Amino acid sequence: MNTSPDHPDFTALALGEHIHGTPARAVIEALRTSVSARAEAEQIQNAGRLLSCVLKNQPPLRLDANRRNAIFAADIDAVRARFEEEERAAFEEEDAVPVVRRRQTWIFPAAAAAAIAVTVVAALRLLPGYSSSRATQDPLTGEPDNIIRVTPGNSAGEKSVPIHIRQQSPAIAEKEAPSPVLPQGSDLPAPPEAPVIVKEPMPQFPVIPATPPADYASPPAPGTPASNQGGSDTNRYKRGGKTL
Amino acid sequence: MNSNPPSSTSADLVRRAVREFETPLVGYAAGITHDLDAARDVVQDTFLKLYIQEDAAKFEGPGLKAWLFTVCRNRALDWLRRRKKLVSLDASPLEEFTASDPSPHDAAADGEETAEILRFFHRLPENQSECLRLKFQNDLSYREIAAMTGLSVSNVGFLIHTGLKRLRQLLSHETGGVPESAIRSTPLCAAPHCS
Numbered sequence: 036m037n038t039s040p041d042h043p044d045f046t047a048l049a050l051g052e053h054i055h056g057t058p059a060r061a062v063i064e065a066l067r068t069s070v071s072a073r074a075e076a077e078q079i080q081n082a083g084r085l086l087s088c089v090l091k092n093q094p095p096l097r098l099d100a101n102r103r104n105a106i107f108a109a110d111i112d113a114v115r116a117r118f119e120e121e122e123r124a125a126f127e128e129e130d131a132v133p134v135v136r137r138r139q140t141w142i143f144p145a146a147a148a149a150a151i152a153v154t155v156v157a158a159l160r161l162l163p164g165y166s167s168s169r170a171t172q173d174p175l176t177g178e179p180d181n182i183i184r185v186t187p188g189n190s191a192g193e194k195s196v197p198i199h200i201r202q203q204s205p206a207i208a209e210k211e212a213p214s215p216v217l218p219q220g221s222d223l224p225a226p227p228e229a230p231v232i233v234k235e236p237m238p239q240f241p242v243i244p245a246t247p248p249a250d251y252a253s254p255p256a257p258g259t260p261a262s263n264q265g266g267s268d269t270n271r272y273k274r275g276g277k278t279l
Numbered sequence: 280m281n282s283n284p285p286s287s288t289s290a291d292l293v294r295r296a297v298r299e300f301e302t303p304l305v306g307y308a309a310g311i312t313h314d315l316d317a318a319r320d321v322v323q324d325t326f327l328k329l330y331i332q333e334d335a336a337k338f339e340g341p342g343l344k345a346w347l348f349t350v351c352r353n354r355a356l357d358w359l360r361r362r363k364k365l366v367s368l369d370a371s372p373l374e375e376f377t378a379s380d381p382s383p384h385d386a387a388a389d390g391e392e393t394a395e396i397l398r399f400f401h402r403l404p405e406n407q408s409e410c411l412r413l414k415f416q417n418d419l420s421y422r423e424i425a426a427m428t429g430l431s432v433s434n435v436g437f438l439i440h441t442g443l444k445r446l447r448q449l450l451s452h453e454t455g456g457v458p459e460s461a462i463r464s465t466p467l468c469a470a471p472h473c474s
Contacts, residue, residue, distance in 0.1 A: 043433070043440040050414070052421050052436070082447045083415055089396045090416035096305040096315065098297075102323045106297060111289075115331045 040065075040075035049076040050083055292338055293329050296347060303417050304351050310412055311355040321358055325351045341423070348417065349427045399449040407442030410435055 039045065044058040045065075054062075065072045098106075304325060308318035328350055332338070338346060400408060413419045413427070421439070425432045 041444070043436040046440040046443060047421065047436050050439070078447065079443065082443055082450070085396065085450075086400070086411065086443075086446065087415040089393050089400070090412060092393070093306065093397075095302045096309055096318070098301055098305060098319050098322060102319055103297065103301075106293065106323055106326045107290075109327055109330055111330050114327050118328060118331065 040072055040079075045072075045076070046079055049079040288335050289330050289332070292335055292343075293326055296329055296343060297326055300344065300347050304347060307348065307412065307417065308351050308355045310409070311352065312358055317358050317362075318355070321351060321354045324354055344417075345419070345423045345426055348413070348419065348423075352427060396446075396450070399446055402449070403442050403445060407438050407445070410438040411442045411446075414439055 044054055045062050047054050048059060048062045048066075066076060301322065304322045305315075305318050308321040309315055312318050312321065325347055329338075329347070400411070403411070409428070410424055413424045414421075419427070421432050421435045424430070424435045428435070430438075
């Protein structure tokens with residue numbers, strides 16, 4: 036059971052409300068044993084008393100004489116008829132509310148929100164920066180950018196480049212400013228040079244032809260003595276003066 | 280047109296109700312409508328409605344008070360709904376009433392302090408201030424407030440707890456707490472009903 040002073044049950048008991056069962060027992064036990072709980076209860080009572088004083092001492096608001104006399108001199112039939120008429124009017128007013136207004140008021144805001152969303156998306160698509168048709172064009176020249184894409188047609192031995200690497204177009208390279216030249220004797224350190232990306236050609240590996248060369252001989256069958264292997268195999272099994 | 284005066288029983292009941300509850304009901308209705316004229320209309324209709332109640336026996340004891348406040352609240356909310364009036368917490372006409380028509384007791388009291396507490400009170404959310412008003416101004420129990428407002432007793436307890444806590448925070452922030460000595464030294468609280 037929560038006996039914290041910051042709990043509605045604690046406030047209720049401090050204000051003299053009748054609460055029953057476990058909450059009441061727990062709060063009473065806390066008030067009996069804890070000094071801080073008693074201090075908190077006293078603060079709650081003080082605040083309630085102060086508020087009560089302030090609210091009760093507001094200037095009294097009364098009925099004016101005409102209204103008071105009208106109450107005492109009321110014709111009970113007229114009063115009954117008036118309230119019945121009022122109730123009937125309230126029911127009719129409720130029934131007169133169109134179904135669309137009463138139950139489907141969410142349709143119009145939802146439609147407006149959807150229309151706004153479609154308009155925003157369409158506007159974004161029309162902007163040059165977001166247009167997919169210009170995505171592969173050079174921003175300066177408008178020419179198609181040199182994006183190398185890996186296509187399924189790449190065969191063995193061709194250069195394979197990852198898809199995210201772009202080659203710089205010559206137009207951009209020409210417009211790049213030269214690196215600044217510092218005056219003689221300047222203490223300023225030289226600015227770091229832009230990293231130069233050297234594109235090295237991919238190593239060319241020997242292509243193994245589909246048909247063996249003329250001097251190619253099948254490796255000796257297992258169990259064949261080395262003396263019977265023939266001279267033409269010497270090149271294949273010796274390289275750099277070593278027997279492989 | 281022949282007028283049908285109310286029976287002596289219901290007339291007595293209404294007289295007693297007006298005598299005892301006129302002021303708290305007008306104050307309560309004004310707290311909801313924020314319009315004194317409308318509040319008076321609402322309270323007049325509440326008393327008139329008491330005439331046409333069939334079973335006068337249910338109004339013996341505390342039942343009358345709860346019934347009057349419930350009807351008054353419903354009619355005040357109806358008035359608000361009809362007028363589609365937005366209630367502003369910042370500009371309460373009750374503050375204007377205080378400023379324009381101070382009671383002799385208020386005049387003797389420290390008006391500044393009262394105005395400060397009322398200012399904090401009007402900064403509370405509407406549902407919290409309503410429950411606090413019913414509890415501390417009209418001396419209704421949690422159960423009666425729950426029956427009037429349609430809330431559960433636990434919910435009423437929570438609203439009063441939260442509202443009072445917030446009020447204490449505002450007071451302690453501005454004045455350094457609400458000590459018993461400060462309350463006792465306030466001329467406002469020397470009134471008999473505040474003891």
